[in-house]
Amino acid sequence: MTKQYEPPKQSWFGQIFDSLFVLALVYLSLMLPLLFKTKEAASAAAGAAAEVVKPTWESLQLSPVVQEQWEKLGYDAEKAAALINTRFDYTIDPTWLAITAVVLIGYFVFMLKVSDKEYREVIAEKFGK
Template identity: 50%
Template sequence: MSRNVYKPPVQKGFGQFIDAMVVLALVYLSLLAPLLMGGTAAESAATEHKAKPTWEELKQNDVMQAQWEKLGHTPETAEPIVTKKFSYEVEPLSLGITIAVIAGYFIFMLKMSDREYREVINERFGPRVGKGD
């Protein structure tokens, strides 16, 4: 039985080089995208900084103070660390977009993969002849 085998074109060295570079360029772009969009990776809530904070104002008890000092910190140097807080506001629109993007990505991938997979199976095992197999 003759099978219709797909014969891919042979890619030259320059084309292979370009293809590897395209993937790399996309990776760097996605690494830089959050910065280009005006934010950093971690999204923190804005905090107020005091001129001369004390351990008490930073809500550090005696034991905590002692450990901070052993780590080489003063209330001034500890303040930006202690007061940095995450912002966990859930915006329905951005959450909805995120869910849609992730779900859309997987749906697209599974549908397209299934189409390609049928080609692979038909070439590997031959055309399907009945429903029983």
């Protein structure tokens, strides 16, 4: 049987520090995308400012049934137009897509490689070399 690894005993301060460290990392990653969102919101606001024509039910060209359902939901033509005219932009930036793919695949490869090395230590201690 392989010699058993005896881990050090962690102090109370160390335990508290480690718990808080992980939490700090979580909050940081929650906040990070906000930096990008501020820029996106500014450009969206500039685009919205250009559209000033007041819509009507006729200009929205909805069928009577669809218009009735909007009205049942408490919407007038102006409020409905704000939702109807909102469009997502699915333009793909190949560079960002490639970076994201590399980071994602790299993360799993790194994790599997390191895990395998650690797992061999576990198996060696448990079953012997």
